[in-house]
Structure formats: C-alpha cells, structure tokens
Amino acid sequence: MEQFMNMLVMALLSGSPAHTAKPATHIDNWPALKVTEHIVAAMPSGCGANATGCTVVNFGERTCDIYVAWREPLKAATRERELRRCRGYDDPPFRLKTAYVQWLSAGSPCKLPKEPDGRSMIAAVTD
Numbered sequence: 001m002e003q004f005m006n007m008l009v010m011a012l013l014s015g016s017p018a019h020t021a022k023p024a025t026h027i028d029n030w031p032a033l034k035v036t037e038h039i040v041a042a043m044p045s046g047c048g049a050n051a052t053g054c055t056v057v058n059f060g061e062r063t064c065d066i067y068v069a070w071r072e073p074l075k076a077a078t079r080e081r082e083l084r085r086c087r088g089y090d091d092p093p094f095r096l097k098t099a100y101v102q103w104l105s106a107g108s109p110c111k112l113p114k115e116p117d118g119r120s121m122i123a124a125v126t127d
Contacts, residue, residue, distance in 0.1 A: 023091060023092070024084060024089040024090060024091040025089065025090060025091075025094075026087075026088050026089055026090075027088045027089070027090055027096065027097045027100055030087070030088025030100070031059065031062055032062065033057065033062050033063060033064040033086055034062060034063050034064070035063075035064045035065075035066065035083065035086045036063065036064070036065050036066070037065075037066045037068070037079065038065060038066065038067045038068070039068050039069075039070055039075070040067050040068070040069065040070060041069075041070050041071075043067055043069065044056070044067060047067060051067075051069065052068070052069045052071075052072040052078055053066070053067065053068050053069065053072065053078040053079070053081060053082045054066075054067040054082070055067075055082045055085040055086060055096075057085075057086070057096065057099070059099075059100065059103045060103075064085070064086035066079065066082040066083060066086065067082075068082065
C-alpha cells in the first residue's frame with residue numbers, strides 16, 4: 001500500500017455530470033494499455049465517493065482500470081466513456097493529457113511492464 005501511495009503522483013478529479021456530452025480529443029502517441037473493468041459498490045480512493053465512473057491509468061505498468069458504480073443506471077454509457085479514456089481520448093480540462101506529458105518528461109517511458117525506480121505515474125479521472 002505504501003508503494004502504491006508513493007507511485008500515486010496525481011489524482012485527477014472531475015466533478016462534471018456523468019451524461020453530459022463533451023468534446024474529446026485523442027492524445028498523440030498514447031500508449032497501448034491493458035484494460036480491466038470493475039463494477040463497484042464504492043469507488044476506490046482518488047475517484048470520489050459520489051462518482052459514477054472513474055478511469056485510473058498507470059502509465060508505468062501500462063494499465064487502465066475502469067470503475068463503474070453499481071448504482072449507475074446507465075452503466076453502458078459510463079463504461080464506454082471510461083473505455084475511451086483508456087484509448088487516449090481526453091476532454092476539457094485535459095487532465096489525462098497533462099499527466100501523460102508529465103510522465104513522459106519525467107524519465108524513461110519505454111520500460112515495460114514495471115518500473116522499479118519509481119517512475120510510474122497514476123492518473124485518475126472521475127465523472
């Protein structure tokens with residue numbers, strides 16, 4: 001848990017309504033990520049207790065975890081929005097892009113699958 005907390009460089013939160021259509025743009029050179037989906041009764045820390053969906057990207061491990069709240073009536077729409085984030089689509093205020101650029105500038109983005117030297121960056125985007 002301590003290692004996870006050390007790797008948690010940034011928690012990105014968005015309080016926007018879950019079903020509002022927002023323009024999304026693709027982030028250049030977005031890495032391929034292994035996607036894991038979760039239907040949860042409670043969102044993990046960093047996502048916000050009232051969130052309906054959350055995407056947690058770990059650039060160092062090349063993973064993208066999608067969390068959809070069990071209570072969310074439109075799970076399919078929330079899931080699709082979070083999957084798009086795993087594919088590198090970001091919407092204003094472009095927090096995923098900011099996190100990705102910071103991670104790229106921090107060191108060696110080509111190490112796979114884990115970076116023992118602490119260069120992992122985790123970014124969470126919540127709706």
